[in-house]
Amino acid sequence: MPFQITVHAYDKAVPGTILDEGASVSLMPSTTWQALGSPQLVPVAQHLLAFGGGTSLPLGILPNFPTTLGGKTIYIDVIIVQGALDFSLLLGHEYVMPWGPSSLHFSMWFVFHTIEEW
Numbered sequence: 001m002p003f004q005i006t007v008h009a010y011d012k013a014v015p016g017t018i019l020d021e022g023a024s025v026s027l028m029p030s031t032t033w034q035a036l037g038s039p040q041l042v043p044v045a046q047h048l049l050a051f052g053g054g055t056s057l058p059l060g061i062l063p064n065f066p067t068t069l070g071g072k073t074i075y076i077d078v079i080i081v082q083g084a085l086d087f088s089l090l091l092g093h094e095y096v097m098p099w100g101p102s103s104l105h106f107s108m109w110f111v112f113h114t115i116e117e118w
Contacts, residue, residue, distance in 0.1 A: 007089065008068040010036050016088035023092030026078045029085040030059055039065075041080060048079065056081060067095065 006015040014032065025048075033039070041060030048056050059080040066073050067089075076095050 004087070005069065007091070009066055010039070012036060014088050018087045018090045019095070020090060021093055023090055025090075026065075026076055026092045026095055027085075027090040028062065028065075028078045028080050029088070030080055030082050031084045032088045033059075033062065033080045044079070048081070058082075067091065 003019060004015075005017050005019055006013055007017045008014065012035075014036075033041075039062060042063050044058050044061050048058055059082060062078045062080055064075040065078045066075055068074075074095065076091075078089070
């Protein structure tokens, strides 16, 4: 089940980030990419296939995107899609795996525990 968190990238907060270990890719809408200063993209010719069967051509791939959560930075490739979406950044399976189950669980517990104390 996905949930929203705030991560940091390029010294900026990225609120509205969805962490979804069931997603096979990490996606960023072009509006977030532009807000981060439009870093250089690697061209891509492959279309994305959505769960509902629709396809779209991404703007490109943002390689080695530095994503920081809880003081730990992980570098992943993020696919940039056109337009605005309901989230700022979707972190999929490739993001979750480097954390490992115990690190991810601890980090997520810490984030929610801290928020509940406010």
